[in-house]
Amino acid sequence: MTRRRIRDLPVLALVGAAALVAGLLLALVPLPGAVRVVLGLPLILVAPGWALVSACFSGRPLDPVMRVLLTFAASIAVAIVGGLLLSAVTIRLGTTSFALLAATATAVAALVGVRLGAESGPVRLPAIAAPGTVLLLGGALVGAVLTLVFARQAPPTRAVAPYTALWTKRVSPHRWLVGVTSGQLHTSTYRLDSVLTGRRRDRLQITLRPGQRWVKLLSSHGRIYPHRVELRRRGSGTIYRSVDVPREP
Amino acid sequence: MTSATRPRPFTLAKAIPRVQSRIELTGYVAVLGVLGLALIAVAFGLGRADHHLNRAELLSWAGLALIVAPAALALLARGRPRSERVLILVIATLLLYGVKVVHDPTGFAYGDEYVHAADTRNILSSGGLFTPNPILPIIPSYPGVSLVTAAVSSVTHLGIFPSGLIVIGTARLLMVLALFLIFEAVTGSSRVAALGGLAYASGPNYLYWTAQFSYESLSLPLMTAIIAVVLARDRAPGQDRMRWTVPAVLLIAALVATHHLTAYLLAAVLWGISILVWTRRWTRPAPPVDLAILTTGAAAAWALLVAGTTTGYLGGIFTAAFKSAQETLSSGTVGRTPFQSADPGAVVTPPWDRALAVGALLLTAVGVVGGLLALRRRLRPDAIVVLLALAAPAYLAFYLARAAPGAWETANRSSEFLCVGVALVLAVAAVAALRRARGAVWARAGLAAALVVLVAGGSVIGWPQSVRLPRAYDVATPDGTIVPQGAAAADFAAVALPRRRGLLADTASGRQLLQVGFSHLLVGRAPGAHDMFELPTLPTWQRRLLARRHISYVVFDRRTLSGDGLIGYFFPRQEDPPSFYPASTLGKFQTLQVPVVFSSGDIHVYDMRHLYRRVPPPRR
Numbered sequence: 001m002t003r004r005r006i007r008d009l010p011v012l013a014l015v016g017a018a019a020l021v022a023g024l025l026l027a028l029v030p031l032p033g034a035v036r037v038v039l040g041l042p043l044i045l046v047a048p049g050w051a052l053v054s055a056c057f058s059g060r061p062l063d064p065v066m067r068v069l070l071t072f073a074a075s076i077a078v079a080i081v082g083g084l085l086l087s088a089v090t091i092r093l094g095t096t097s098f099a100l101l102a103a104t105a106t107a108v109a110a111l112v113g114v115r116l117g118a119e120s121g122p123v124r125l126p127a128i129a130a131p132g133t134v135l136l137l138g139g140a141l142v143g144a145v146l147t148l149v150f151a152r153q154a155p156p157t158r159a160v161a162p163y164t165a166l167w168t169k170r171v172s173p174h175r176w177l178v179g180v181t182s183g184q185l186h187t188s189t190y191r192l193d194s195v196l197t198g199r200r201r202d203r204l205q206i207t208l209r210p211g212q213r214w215v216k217l218l219s220s221h222g223r224i225y226p227h228r229v230e231l232r233r234r235g236s237g238t239i240y241r242s243v244d245v246p247r248e249p
Numbered sequence: 250m251t252s253a254t255r256p257r258p259f260t261l262a263k264a265i266p267r268v269q270s271r272i273e274l275t276g277y278v279a280v281l282g283v284l285g286l287a288l289i290a291v292a293f294g295l296g297r298a299d300h301h302l303n304r305a306e307l308l309s310w311a312g313l314a315l316i317v318a319p320a321a322l323a324l325l326a327r328g329r330p331r332s333e334r335v336l337i338l339v340i341a342t343l344l345l346y347g348v349k350v351v352h353d354p355t356g357f358a359y360g361d362e363y364v365h366a367a368d369t370r371n372i373l374s375s376g377g378l379f380t381p382n383p384i385l386p387i388i389p390s391y392p393g394v395s396l397v398t399a400a401v402s403s404v405t406h407l408g409i410f411p412s413g414l415i416v417i418g419t420a421r422l423l424m425v426l427a428l429f430l431i432f433e434a435v436t437g438s439s440r441v442a443a444l445g446g447l448a449y450a451s452g453p454n455y456l457y458w459t460a461q462f463s464y465e466s467l468s469l470p471l472m473t474a475i476i477a478v479v480l481a482r483d484r485a486p487g488q489d490r491m492r493w494t495v496p497a498v499l500l501i502a503a504l505v506a507t508h509h510l511t512a513y514l515l516a517a518v519l520w521g522i523s524i525l526v527w528t529r530r531w532t533r534p535a536p537p538v539d540l541a542i543l544t545t546g547a548a549a550a551w552a553l554l555v556a557g558t559t560t561g562y563l564g565g566i567f568t569a570a571f572k573s574a575q576e577t578l579s580s581g582t583v584g585r586t587p588f589q590s591a592d593p594g595a596v597v598t599p600p601w602d603r604a605l606a607v608g609a610l611l612l613t614a615v616g617v618v619g620g621l622l623a624l625r626r627r628l629r630p631d632a633i634v635v636l637l638a639l640a641a642p643a644y645l646a647f648y649l650a651r652a653a654p655g656a657w658e659t660a661n662r663s664s665e666f667l668c669v670g671v672a673l674v675l676a677v678a679a680v681a682a683l684r685r686a687r688g689a690v691w692a693r694a695g696l697a698a699a700l701v702v703l704v705a706g707g708s709v710i711g712w713p714q715s716v717r718l719p720r721a722y723d724v725a726t727p728d729g730t731i732v733p734q735g736a737a738a739a740d741f742a743a744v745a746l747p748r749r750r751g752l753l754a755d756t757a758s759g760r761q762l763l764q765v766g767f768s769h770l771l772v773g774r775a776p777g778a779h780d781m782f783e784l785p786t787l788p789t790w791q792r793r794l795l796a797r798r799h800i801s802y803v804v805f806d807r808r809t810l811s812g813d814g815l816i817g818y819f820f821p822r823q824e825d826p827p828s829f830y831p832a833s834t835l836g837k838f839q840t841l842q843v844p845v846v847f848s849s850g851d852i853h854v855y856d857m858r859h860l861y862r863r864v865p866p867p868r869r
Contacts, residue, residue, distance in 0.1 A: 040405035077503035092376030136276025244844035
């Protein structure tokens, strides 16, 4: 084994071993979300393709752009083809199977590469960019994140048609749910009447903020059909919404 | 003071090269591009707030110009290192993908996205594939994009939406790297290759459609990656060809399970190369017959054994397109007029949008002619170049097919494939023009401006303004945030209706119900569903249909906007023409005396269960 191989072999072997460890951790240990993202994204989208490409092109020069392309493309392909194979042998697709699939594919490809005497290629870090460029790229990254945060903000109100939703659900012969969701632009107060066989049975006063939901379980031991629920806005005598409690659950 | 000691006047033109010598172009392109993205985000914010829409649109064009123009200027420069060109191209691509991300930053928004998200959710919840999809039955048969997203989501515990964004973002990266490698292989120039990669953004579907969470958004990058591998395999020495075959086979297998039409197109391209080379007029690349046979066999086997509905699905689309084109040709009238919506109350296209679209079309035509002439002079004996060159005029010809209403979709969807050829030809034309102008600054500025017009105009051609500027989904009020009525109806269904029950719904409501886990749906324009919203009565045949499909609830949104799979999920804008289904439809349900279990003003949910007891038996 040449000196170069001794230097380069551990990279491929290390990636294979790291993928196995990451796969086992992700499959078996309840890790925090951020750790899962840091370990999981490279495990699914980078590691299998990188190991496969390293094994396939052992000792051969490979254009860096092509290497990046094949790394991502092959990783995606491993997820698709591996998922199909798992499904074909009726293994449940989920956290464990996907994590172990990616880890196993990476480890096997790395093992094959090592067995074939593959070098991972001379590991050359990209040339360090000028400090000014690094600063500009870093600023751009921060700017992109801030832009995304800004874009996710809900816009202020302007001429949106408000609404209020009223619904019912019978949960058992003598109990039913009533729900109100406010899509109004301001805090609103309603009067809710439960009208059983033409006579008012319950009267409730509800105050809801915009977007707030209200649900209440009501019950009756007597006759329960026909049964309507009516909603009026405060200060208004006219029915704003009305729904029927269905005859059966 | 002598002339030697007199300080020279400071000019920006002199300052910039000094700074550039210390700070590489990449940083400037990234910073200006992010500034452009921020402008676009502000414009989209105005769109959501339904405020100053015309100004918002101009702002979005300014933002797009800040992304495209610096990148184009940097890529047009001579003598820059290849790695810098690739990095600039990648940055521009990611920023252009950012346009879609800031367009819909909180959730999926297009009709197909809802369907693919539901397919991914089915994989995660059932642990298996091929769960039937009631809205687009073909989708579960091609689970590639759903599988990768499910893998990312389940391993990282991210939601389906961020996982989908990551997968499609990675696919965009694949696409541009593959285009770069293909163009570089056939032209031998990293400048043409990088420009071509950027020029691909001029396609009408680039900014939004192919950036959505959909199977085609992944399949096209996989296909271009396979072609890049085929070209690399061709250049490899004989003993190394097998090494390239391994990833090619893996990628073909993934592609076949991802999208039907792209797999067929790849087979056609591989056979096309082989046939062109067999004619002996072109000598490169070596005929990829093995991969052509593999792709054809795998795609056919998949369609026959797994995705049996493919033929019917594609047959329906192409038959409609062909018939519509035939009718348009035979009648001699233009079925669709540019910049005219079928809806008489729709907003008129602003003049700058028209100018951008016409400008983009003219520039594409001029660029294609110029590029083809330049290619003819420097044509290498390469079958890929021939195929790409043929795609460019075909792309222009397909614009004519947009005039036929039924063929519009086929013409529009073909653009993302044909645009690969256009991108190469435009890049060749740009470099040839620059060479003729001897690299003059005005020529570079003009070409960068032309590319901005191409990208912006392409987006105008592909999408109307009503869709390009996003609409409000979450609306902030001083006391809280509200969501549209459709979302409230879906929330109600999730809480109150059993998932096993069948529901009939309009296009937008149906997709939102799919999101909350309903799988027995009769939606939109499906037979029987549309009649429910249009007919003033409920005829016996329809009652039988509802009973047969086990439809227990009808979700009826009286606004016709709900039939739009792109904008039906959002709060309507002030400019939207108020349009409702006939009042008789609402009256039909009152006449039938079916219980209303949900009401939000425009949306009602009717409990149809007791109706079936009154359905007369079918005649014998």
